[in-house]
Amino acid sequence: MRIGFLFSRGEVPLTRDVSARFLPWLIAFMVYLAGLALLAAVAMDRMAARWQGDLEGRLTVQVPPPSDPGDETARQERLDRVVQVLLDTAAVSQVEVLSRAQTATLLEPWLGEAAAAPELPVPDLVAVTLRSATAALEDLPERLATAVPGAAIDDHQRWLARLFALAGSIEALALLVVALVGIAAVATVIFVTRTGLAIHRQVIELLHVMGARDLYVAEQFQAHALRLGLAGGIGGAVAAAVTVLGISWLLRGEQSVVLPGVAFGWAQWSMLAILPLVTGLVAMLTARWTVLRTLAKLP
Amino acid sequence: MVETAWRPIPTFANRGRFLIRLEEVTLRYGEGPPVLRRVSCHLEPGSFHYLLGASGAGKSSLLKLLYLAQTPSQGRLSLFGRDVAQLTRRDRALLRRRIGVVFQDFRLIAHLSAFENVALPLRIAGEPDARIRSQVRELMDWVGLREALDALPPTLSGGQQQRVAIARAVIGRPSLLLADEPTGNVDDRIAMRLLYLFRELNRTGTTVMLATHNESLAARMPQPCLRLAEGQVREEPTEVAPPAAETVGG
Numbered sequence: 278m279r280i281g282f283l284f285s286r287g288e289v290p291l292t293r294d295v296s297a298r299f300l301p302w303l304i305a306f307m308v309y310l311a312g313l314a315l316l317a318a319v320a321m322d323r324m325a326a327r328w329q330g331d332l333e334g335r336l337t338v339q340v341p342p343p344s345d346p347g348d349e350t351a352r353q354e355r356l357d358r359v360v361q362v363l364l365d366t367a368a369v370s371q372v373e374v375l376s377r378a379q380t381a382t383l384l385e386p387w388l389g390e391a392a393a394a395p396e397l398p399v400p401d402l403v404a405v406t407l408r409s410a411t412a413a414l415e416d417l418p419e420r421l422a423t424a425v426p427g428a429a430i431d432d433h434q435r436w437l438a439r440l441f442a443l444a445g446s447i448e449a450l451a452l453l454v455v456a457l458v459g460i461a462a463v464a465t466v467i468f469v470t471r472t473g474l475a476i477h478r479q480v481i482e483l484l485h486v487m488g489a490r491d492l493y494v495a496e497q498f499q500a501h502a503l504r505l506g507l508a509g510g511i512g513g514a515v516a517a518a519v520t521v522l523g524i525s526w527l528l529r530g531e532q533s534v535v536l537p538g539v540a541f542g543w544a545q546w547s548m549l550a551i552l553p554l555v556t557g558l559v560a561m562l563t564a565r566w567t568v569l570r571t572l573a574k575l576p
Numbered sequence: 577m578v579e580t581a582w583r584p585i586p587t588f589a590n591r592g593r594f595l596i597r598l599e600e601v602t603l604r605y606g607e608g609p610p611v612l613r614r615v616s617c618h619l620e621p622g623s624f625h626y627l628l629g630a631s632g633a634g635k636s637s638l639l640k641l642l643y644l645a646q647t648p649s650q651g652r653l654s655l656f657g658r659d660v661a662q663l664t665r666r667d668r669a670l671l672r673r674r675i676g677v678v679f680q681d682f683r684l685i686a687h688l689s690a691f692e693n694v695a696l697p698l699r700i701a702g703e704p705d706a707r708i709r710s711q712v713r714e715l716m717d718w719v720g721l722r723e724a725l726d727a728l729p730p731t732l733s734g735g736q737q738q739r740v741a742i743a744r745a746v747i748g749r750p751s752l753l754l755a756d757e758p759t760g761n762v763d764d765r766i767a768m769r770l771l772y773l774f775r776e777l778n779r780t781g782t783t784v785m786l787a788t789h790n791e792s793l794a795a796r797m798p799q800p801c802l803r804l805a806e807g808q809v810r811e812e813p814t815e816v817a818p819p820a821a822e823t824v825g826g
């Protein structure tokens with residue numbers, strides 16, 4: 278495609294239209310929204326990946342406390358039986374009994390200071406690492422239940438499945454937002470272009486009667502739309518980048534379990550960088566198509 | 577030069593000989609009454625005609641057909657020996673470039689200088705800048721607009737705007753010049769000067785059709801006339817009749 282049209286002087290005074298002022302803002306806003314959607318998708322993806330990495334090939338055995346939660350001997354004896362059963366299992370590679378202090382830390386977000394109180398009937402937790410993520414557990418659940426009634430395996434699968442479902446739907450939602458933003462942008466450009474065609478109908482018909490090819494007129498509109506789309510896109514992308522950097526900065530060092538990092542990788546940064554080009558291009562092609570379609574109706 | 581003529585089509589006429597040819601052309605706007613009723617006529621290259629008719633007779637409408645801003649409701653229109661309806665879009669655009677039009681309402685582009693307005697047909701034709709500059713300056717001198725080169729049309733007087741419009745119509749040395757009331761806003765001295773400009777162009781081969789209801793002016797430079805009345809075109813090949821009492825405008 279020729280690029281000369283970018284520098285054409287332009288008999289159609291598009292730059293004076295009100296649309297020239299509001300379109301970039303609208304596009305910037307849309308690109309910003311798309312950037313935020315991307316951010317949410319990345320955050321969700323990171324979180325799911327981390328949980329999966331953390332939980333795969335692991336399981337937790339919950340050992341209910343003895344009838345008297347303060348009875349340390351009984352508690353230790355029950356734990357020993359569970360550990361023995363686990364060590365007798367071929368699939369298990371490592372066993373770690375979490376201390377009360379560790380358990381308390383895990384529970385602290387929910388129970389606060391009280392989590393450390395010894396009289397609390399908190400189950401003991403045994404963290405188990407398997408030899409491989411797919412190792413067969415065979416009759417482990419039954420043997421555990423026989424060793425200590427009530428001892429149960431939590432293999433996190435249900436929790437992970439839910440997490441993945443959530444992550445998946447948030448990512449789908451983000452994609453949907455991006456798609457809607459795209460559709461809205463196209464619709465806006467069509468609307469603005471049609472308004473421009475209506476406002477400048479006289480000039481356009483004049484050019485037409487003087488023998489201007491449809492492309493001659495279309496190029497003026499598409500150059501205008503490209504400039505507006507690029508300007509809006511760049512504005513929105515920069516705002517989104519600032520937001521991402523700001524959130525990453527606020528979360529720096531805060532590697533909490535719930536909130537994973539949101540720092541963009543190169544893939545996300547390049548997506549954000551490409552967005553303005555895409556909006557510019559979409560705006561340009563939309564304007565071109567709209568003008569050509571409208572002009573085709575002239576004799 | 578071919579003798580000027582506007583007469584009913586001979587049955588076996590060679591279509592290529594005529595610059596303009598209408599066959600049974602009817603034009604109506606929407607569901608309204610026909611402005612032109614089954615008009616058949618032709619115009620030979622190199623001719624100069626006045627197009628006369630009362631206000632509302634359809635002069636502008638006939639010109640619109642000829643510069644391809646309207647399509648006939650019925651009938652066939654041929655320009656430069658080619659049936660317009662058969663032309664591709666691209667050929668229609670190229671054909672339009674051979675036609676210069678002075679619009680009744682000028683249609684100057686308000687935000688472009690007089691110079692740029694006149695330059696427009698050359699820009700559309702893709703002429704190089706240097707050529708555009710020299711040609712436009714020369715012509716603007718000729719029509720007495722040397723000092724108005726950079727002026728925006730709204731700042732010009734009606735007569736000046738009209739001359740810009742005329743300069744724009746002739747800058748591309750069109751084969752066919754269609755002028756709709758081109759002397760309506762200037763005094764008689766400038767009007768005559770413009771008529772001479774049209775005649776000069778006609779002498780170098782441009783076919784001219786000039787619509788006006790100023791018959792007294794037309795009488796000062798006699799040319800064959802076409803008279804539009806009741807949807808019909810009548811030819812008045814001889815000199816224009818002396819100004820009639822009911823002449824409109826001017």
Ligand SMILES: Nc1ncnc2c1ncn2[C@@H]1O[C@H](COP(=O)(O)OP(=O)(O)OP(=O)(O)O)[C@@H](O)[C@H]1O
Binds near residue numbers: 605631680
């Ligand atoms: N775009 C249009 N839509 C509907 N009717 C039209 C249109 N243009 C012209 N007409 C009608 O066609 C008829 C001829 O109009 P036209 O402008 O061709 O006359 P004219 O001879 O040029 O008049 P004038 O000398 O006043 O310029 C008029 O009755 C007018 O109302």
Ligand SMILES: [Mg+2]
Binds near residue numbers: 635636637680756
């Ligand atoms: Mg008229």
